[in-house]
Amino acid sequence: MKPRLNVHISHELSERVEIAARRPGVTKAAVVEAALLGFFSKEFDDQRDGALIRRLDRIGRQYDRLERNLSITSETLALYVRFFLTVTPPLPNADQDAARALGKERFEYFVGQLARRIAGGRNMIRDVLEEVSADESEFFTETEIDALRNVRGQQANPGEGATQEAGDE
Incomplete structure (x- = not known):
């Protein structure tokens, strides 16, 4: 029994x-x-483990992309702040109160814009890329475009053309 x-x-x-x-x-x-x-059964365990491994792999790839994007964002912000602080001259004491008031107003506007974009699910980088045309003729003269093409051609064939001296960048 x-x-x-x-x-x-x-x-x-x-x-x-x-x-x-x-x-x-x-x-x-x-x-x-x-x-x-x-x-x-062992087969059921293998199937379950396989599904779990696939999910963990997908999560790992998503995490890697998030980490990369965060690194790019942090570096972009750091470069912008460094540039801004480098090129912005100090204000005379007499103008500092007015500058603080204007800065506060601009910051509040910035935070409002940020809140609207986040609430609307919009992405600034995507918007900028859609607005900016990739056509080189809108950014460069024909002479500059030809020079760019020549440089690209030399980079594709590194053994040809003039050599770059140290210090030239």
Whole structure:
């Protein structure tokens, strides 16, 4: 005689067991026993582990992209602040109160714009890339475009043309 096991299962699962047991020669006990054997089998563990590994790999790739994007954003901000602090001359004492008031007003405007963009799900980089045309003729003269093409050609074939001296960048 086999051991008896009493369990409580959901109504949905119970209905599925009933449907499976309607087949000729199949009992509810056989359906439950087959399901438990499958659950405890090495193959089930391998399938579950494989699915888990795939999910972890996907999460790892997403994390790597987030880390890269955060690094780019941090570096961009640091370069901007360094540039801004380098080129901005100090204000005379008489103008500092007016500058603080204007700075506060501009910062409040900036925070409002930021809040609206985030709430609207907009992305500044995507917006800028859509607005800016990639056509070189809008940014350079024909002479400059030809010079760029020549430089690109030399970079593609590093053994040809003039050599770059140390210090030229």
